[in-house]
Amino acid sequence: MMEGFTLLDPLTLSPPSTWQLLFEFWQFNDMNVLWVLMGSILLGVSASVIGSFAFLRRRSLIGDALAHAALPGVMMAFLLFHTRDPLVMFLGAVTSSFIGFFIIDWLPKNTKIKPDAALAITLSFFFALGLMLLSFIQGMEVENKSGLDKILFGQAAAMTQEDITLLMYVTIFILIAVVLFFQKFRLIAFNTNFARSLGMAVNRYELLLALLIVMSVVVGLQLVGVVLMAAVLLTPIATARMWSDELRNILFLAGAVGAISAIISTQISYLAPAMPTGPWMVVSLSSLFFLSLLFAPKKGLVKRYLMQRQLRQKVLEENILRTLYKLWERSQFEQNDFNISDIQALRAMSTLNLRKALKQLCRRDLLKESARGFRLTENGLEQATQLTRRHRLWENYLNEHLELSPDQVHSQAERIEHILTLEQEKQLEEELKDSRKDPHGNRIPDAQVRTQTGSKST
């Protein structure tokens, strides 16, 4: 009879504090702890990396189905050989996972059943079969049967030395395979048809990829469990994707995410041996995911929100500047002194927003407070002129080159004036050498000092 790891000394009568336990954990006095930790880190890394390819192939939940499909294999192996030898279990699980994989593949190709339904059917059928066999085994009079149900939710503490040795061999094999076939897998993941046209034996590599996924799923069952294995394949890549766009970096990050969650969950398993490990791994993975989703430097939601707000603010301010230019133009360039209701007469804006924006513009030295309200400063004038110029140039361009009628061009120019660059402005000017007026008959202001070349032309 094989014995599970006892991570906690059962003789300790007064339970030591959490910190004491953590301290003990990191001292690695218990070699077993070190083994379990290393095993789970390796699993976290390899599952995350191989799961990334499944994700990129748009088969994110394949791991879920394959993990469920492994269950009857484990039970069958036990029924046939009456042993809990890790290798036998492993082979049984791999076999039935692979059958599951083929069914998922076969059903949508040969029947009306859609891929998502095929996945759900395979998953639930195999799982039911596994549970049926498990309940059958539990009714039998055999030895060694206790602990079989641990693979449902995973229990790091129940792993044996043999389990961990096998886990290490398999995960290292997976990692080596990924390194060796990185280029091929990448090509298949991003463009299967292109890979095929290059004469690659795509089917063979897909099969290899499937085998690697199956292996990492199966070997992870004791740590994470059947039900939640999907998350270990899927969540790390979803997290890593928030941080980078380059596949190599993403894979490293995904591996790191997997490793971190493995460390966290192993510690919890050490502190509370009765706790199933799998759920804790999933919770730590998901926490990392949601943190990244919110706070990742480029693609995080907070960053995106801030950038959007910044853009909105910029558009608002520029709209005000342009409105002021128009007012100034209407007074035949004499009266540079406006109040809020002047602005609102030309452009609908809430007073509150307008006040805030005006204050901001004053602070940036584009406006100055004056007798009636505000006046454009030198800088403000320059920027307002440039914006108006871009707006009207664009209107002209649409009118002349795209033959849009004058009443169609305004709203488009309204949007583009904020993002046109100096370079584009010059190009427009080249294209429209003769035009001095926009389609509505307003004069296009000359470029300011900063764009010397502009003012020289015509």
Add this chain to the structure above:
Amino acid sequence: MNDVWIIATASLVAISSALVGVFLILRRQALMGDAISHSVLLGIVLAYLATDSRSLTVMLTGAVLIGLLTAWLSDTLHKVGKLQSDASIGIVFTLFFAIGVILISIYAGQVDLDQECVLYGEIAFVPFDTIVWGSDADGIEIGPRAFWAIGIVFLIVLTSIVVGFERLKTVTFHPSLAVSLGINVVFWHYFLMTLVSMTTVASFDAVGAILVVALLVIPASSAYLVTSSLKGMLWVAAAYGQASVLMGYGIAFLLDSSISASIAVTAGLLLFMTIVVLEIRKKIFGKQIKEALKAS
């Protein structure tokens, strides 16, 4: 008598799931059904911990809220996080399920649930948990709790489908037409998700969180293969569900295995047989057509 209660409960579970499952299959949301049936666990545990009661209303409310949250959060992650839709579903339901399992193991002493029954349900024990009508002393036993729970949900599902049949049909087959007709497609989506949550939670006692997925998708898929109208598919799916219950119960009796697992396995075997029959028919018809072509 106990057998009758068990079979009656299982039949209601299978038929309600099959009816709801038809819409999941047709709308290609089988995975959403999978996700909701997992998340419901968290709803049940939270509802129990919050109110300390296992009344049907509390469980249904908790499950429906969590079910809708799952659907909404997956949808939001898909849109805002720019993730593939099945990836976002996977992230959400594994998290909810994990939290559910953790809460169960933390409050193991308080919650009348364990990891086992989450997986299998305990349909064999269904007859022993009865509702007593009237005061405890001289009330009348009116049957198992689980039976009444799924009975009520079955009526809700049936009524919704009968009353909303035309709407559901339009939304299912022509979503864009439905939009142009002014039908609130989003409402019907979440309505369907509510039905799924209610069915799974009411089935929870009987078959557990995961086997209900089998009953949701497998009979409906079998029916999908052999029918060509929505009404026909609903009837045939229900029939497949009922057949799985009867045969599954027999198998469980013979093998002394878990009843709920055997029912789910039978559903799968029936689907398998359906596919085999269809394939054989395809071969024979294919031959006949070829011969007919040769002869002409």
